[in-house]
Structures are given as structure tokens and as C-alpha cells.
Amino acid sequence: MTDTTAPASDAPSNAAAFEVRPNQAPLSVEARDEALADLKFGTQFTDHMARAQWVSGEGWGDRRVEAYGPLQLDPAAAVLHYAQEIFEGLKAYRWADGSVHLFRPQANAERFNRSAHRLALPQLPVEDFIGSIEALVAVDEAWVPGVEESSLYLRPYMFASEAFLGVRPAHVIDYLLIASPVGPYFAGGVKPVSIWVAQGYHRSGPGGTGDAKCGGNYAASLLPQQQAYENGCQQVLFLDAKDDRYLEELGGMNVFVVRADGTIETPRLTGTILEGITRYSVIQLLEDDGRKVVEKDITLDEVRTGIESGDIAEVFACGTAAVVTPVGRLASPSFDVTINGGEPGDVTMGIRTRLTDIQYGRAEDVYGWMRRIA
Template sequence: MTSVDIQPFAIEKNPAPVSDGRRQRLLESPVFGEVFTDHMATIKYSKDQGWHGAKIGPRQALSLDPSALVLHYAQAIFEGMKAYRLDGGGTGLFRPEQNARRFRHSATRLAMPLLPEELFTESVRALARVDNDWIPSAPGFALYLRPFMVATEAVLGVRSSAEYLYCVVASPVGPYFKSGAAAVTLWASDHFTRAAPGGTGDAKCGGNYAASLAAQAEAIREQCDQVVFLDAVERCWIEELGGMNIFFVFADGSIQTPPLTGTILAGITRESLITMARDLGMTVREEPYSIDQWQEDATSGRLRESFACGTAAVVAPIGRVKGRNHHFTIGDGSPGLITQRLKAALTDLQFGRAPDPRGWLERLS
């Protein structure tokens, strides 16, 4: 049975919510991903009942059997998105249908049931409305939404689960990088790789991020903010960062980013920036770019800017790149003009400060 219950989410208010005063203090300077709201969304799945039990309830611990399949065979996927406090009043989501679509793609790759797009989008809408008071109003702050799905069937066998839990939690956030630097420094990993052809590189699954942690720890030891991964075959082509896509800006004003060939996550921020840059009259190429060419172009001045992008960090200028075989500065090490222009165009749209001709901003209130 695969019936789908697309009904209004049942609402169960938290009987002991955070007090207004404490919530306001928490919203002043939340560390990314460490403060959480009062509620969460949940939907259950079983082969017999399909998707059922859609609910907004108190945020609480999950109960899993020790033999739940997710704990042994890592059937776990997630998304990252934000709810914004809009200039002029109200709140909004940015392109939530794209997150819903990518969530289904990840589920397909990990042999998990497909959550209907409308159920996904309604879950984040409902949670953002119930926890509206948790959406920060400080400039650049937002409510980070984390939808995820895990396999919950209690059985030890290498197969797809017959039961799943879908959940959305929310966390008010400020800047992603703790250093507060104007531009980030990257570590070019020449040992670890993130994904290989035929693998799960273009799925947003927990295993990809677990595999990146050793390389990220190496980057931190080298006093870098993030790791940049190369391809797993030739070990020369730039792919993406541990959690962000990457762009290169040249002296002629053109922009380049690695193509989506199955090993790179199809970032929604990435696709939005490509579209916006082209709307602004810029040339954008989706073509391979090697680490050696990056160093050569940065040294010669042919390349003027680089930046990373993603939901969490939005747009992060890249100032320096370090590695055992590479060490170079991009431009003068500070944010470039095109990087700043694209970031401003994107955030102005997300916060309701700019016209929205493509209908990307969904207003909730």
C-alpha cells in the first residue's frame, strides 16, 4: 500500500516552550546549529500504511531500536534550507520546491521511499509558522530548517528498510564561519576524496559528510576554514568543498564552476547564482577546472576571485588556498566585486528587498 495522506499537519504545542526572554537572548548571537526551536515536524512511513501521521509536535528525543537499519547501513538523507524574516514584514522560504525535488533524488539513490513534494514543502511551512517567533530579525540571520529521513526498521540485514521516519528540526542561525574573516582559507586535500563516479556524490546523504570529516579535520589542523576536494580518478579536477559548491571569477568578468557529472551535489544556491549571474549579463561556464590551473591563473592575475556557496554559508569569498603542493592567494585575499555583487543580489531576494520576477521567494506571512 502506498497511499499518501496530504492533510493539514496535526499541531501539538510544546507544553513547556522556551520563555520569551530566554528566546530573545538566544536569538542575539546563536552559534550555527547549536540552538533549536520548540517544535519539530514528523511523518512516518511503512510499507503497509505509506506516509502517515503528519504532525508538528514538541521537539524531543527520538526513540530507535538498537538494530534500526540507519544505525548499521546508513540509510539517512537530509536537506538544508532557511526561513527568512522579510524586510517590510512577514516571513518567507526560498525555492522550497527545489529542496523537495532534491530530497526525492537523494531518496532514489539510497533506495528509500519518495516523499511527495507537497508533503515536504508543507512540513517546512507548518514548522516555520508554528515557530515563527524563532525566526531572527538581525541582518543576515535566519531560521535554518533541517528536513531528514532515516530508516527505522529493527532488523539486521543489508537491505532497504520497510519503515522510515521523516523529521524537520529548526535552528536560528547567524554567520556560518566562526572566524568572522572577510574571506575563507581552503585546504586542498591531495589524499582524501569526497566522491567517485557511480557513488553517492550527488545525493545529500549522511555518509558523504562522514567521509569528509577526516579531510576537514586536516584542514583545521592546517589553520584553514574548509577543505576543497579533487576528483577521485585523476586527482586534479576541482569538485566542491566539504559542504559547498565553488565558483571562479576571471579578469574578463566571466565565471566558471565545475559541471554536475554525478559526483557533485546540485546546490540550489549554486543554480540560483548561475541564473542570477546570467540575468545580470555575465558569462557563466560549467566546465572542469584543475587545481594546477587555479594556482597558475591566480598567480598570473587571469583569475581575480573565487567563492563558495551553499544554504548555510550563502556566499563565502575565498582568499587563500593551501596544500602540500599548492599555496596561493586569490586577488588581494579579500572579497571581490563580482562575489559581493552576486551575494547582495541573492540575499536581497531572499530577504524580500528586491523584485522577484521568477517567483523564487514563497511568502508565509
């Protein structure tokens, strides 16, 4: 696999086009500090949000940063009826010197537009995607936390806001960006998670929206995720919809298996799996460390028997929110196996350290992945 994305510092920005309308009632410094002292994932939001609007025949306009607050939608807004929407997720990291950096924002911008194409939404220029982030962080930089394992999670999204009940692509689209200071995705920090194999449900099928980052994919994962909770697991693993045999991805992360001989395997991209930016980055780092990475069809049976025989030494998952997470247990109604004694593996934790050291500025960024924004 070759990732040809240009260095993050080279990506264009249109931050100056976003008019800043300051929040007249921002959270007090004391209340903000209290929020930053108790970081959870996606529960607290910054004082502002960025937005823009697209109108058919006119293009993008009305770029602004304004007070974070409720949206006003017509009850006939198309998104509420036909789910025409997409989103992204990326992070801003506070480095030890106080500066703030994004990780590969242009890759998120490009995936955002691939998702937009699949959902019949307009393309958002890369310079507007990155510009909205830079404009928002410039106003809300004080919200970027600086403690270990923390970051400012950024959620750009786009939806059909036109009030119209006909089944066609909407003529009015709203783009918004909100931000949330976060700590580790899983409560308790980096610990091996238990994974439940989805029973009777699939995330996506051939020709569907599996490789688009849209809400419908995640809505489809919630009932199987509930199954996982009921069986003592934190995440759910989906198999392919055609044969119900091959690993695809977790509810919100890509999956990797580490063979005893050091070879690392991950499901190949088939159009039903999200093209994870963390996934691309992990593969690059592993290959540059001299490890063999194979993208292939992987059956559940070979993973189960490999874990039991010791041929599979580690399993891990990766994504923007959780970064790299060790998997300690894989379960279904027919089996329940522990991986590496339920402990994090050396390959898993090594690649996690390699990646996070770049993200937090503890290691040289030889790939040009980081972009300073404050």
C-alpha cells in the first residue's frame, strides 16, 4: 500500500474567510478549567463552532465562527428523513512547548470529500475544511488540553438542511465543525479490550456505504454493540455481509492481527471497510520498521484457531479516537479466547508509542504528518 498524501504543512487553508462572531457568554475560565480537569470523550464542547453553507447553483458561502449552540432546523429538513449526512474525526494535540498541531488534516479533508461523493453531497474544498479548523482553534485555543493522553477532538460534519420531502439530493447543505477536549477513548486508559463477534448483523454490504463515514453505518452498529455490552465486551467485530466469514472492522476501528513470526495482517479494503487514516499511518510505520504487513481476506476461523495455537500472538485495533488499542479477548456464542494472556503485546504497544510520539511532538515527524496551527 502506498499513501501519497502531501505533507500536512503544504495543504491550503482558507481560515481568513471565516468571519469570527465571538461568543458573548463564553464559559468562565474557572468553569473551563474544571471541564479540562475532568476529561471524558465527547461530553464537553468549546465556546465556538465553525460553519458554512452550500446552495445549489451558488456554491459555498456564509463562512463563519460563532457561539456554540443549538441548531434551528425545519421539521422537513431532508437529513431527518433520508439521512443525507457525513462526518469526520481528527485531533489537535498540545505539544510540550505549548504549540498546537493537527495530525494529517488533508487526509481527513480528502476522505470527507470521498464520503460526500457517495452520499450525493457537494465537495467541500480542502482549504475550507482546514481553514475552518484553524479559524475555530484560533478562537478556542485555551480549550486544547495539555495533560497526557489528551487532545482536542474535532468533528466536522455536513448534512442536508433543505426543507423538502422529495427523494433527491438536497439543494441546501450545512457544514459545521465542533470541538471537544478529550482524554482516553476507553475509560481507564490503554488496556486490552474484549471484542464480541456480531451475530446476525452486518455493518455494510457490497455497493453500500461501508467506505463512507456517514451516520447510517454507525446507527447500524448500535444494536450489535449492545450485544457486545451484554456479553461483557467493549466493542463489536463485524464480518462481511456476503459470506459472513471474513473480518471487516470493529464498530469504529480497523483491526490488525500479529502472527508469531512477526507478520502483521489486516483486512484488505473492499469498499465495505472505512479507509482509516490511522490505519494508513500504522501500516507506514510498521513497514518502515521492517515489518511485513499484508492486506488480505482474513477469516474468523483462522483468527480463532491461530489464537488457540499461538500462531496469532496479538490483535489490535486502531482509529482516530482510540489511536491504537490492544485486544485481549475475542468472543462469540461458540468460542471465547484470550489473546496474549489478556496482556498488551509488544508490537501493539510499540506501534502505539511510535505513533503517539509523533502526534505529541516527542519524536521527529519525518513524514510531514503534523501541521502547526497555534
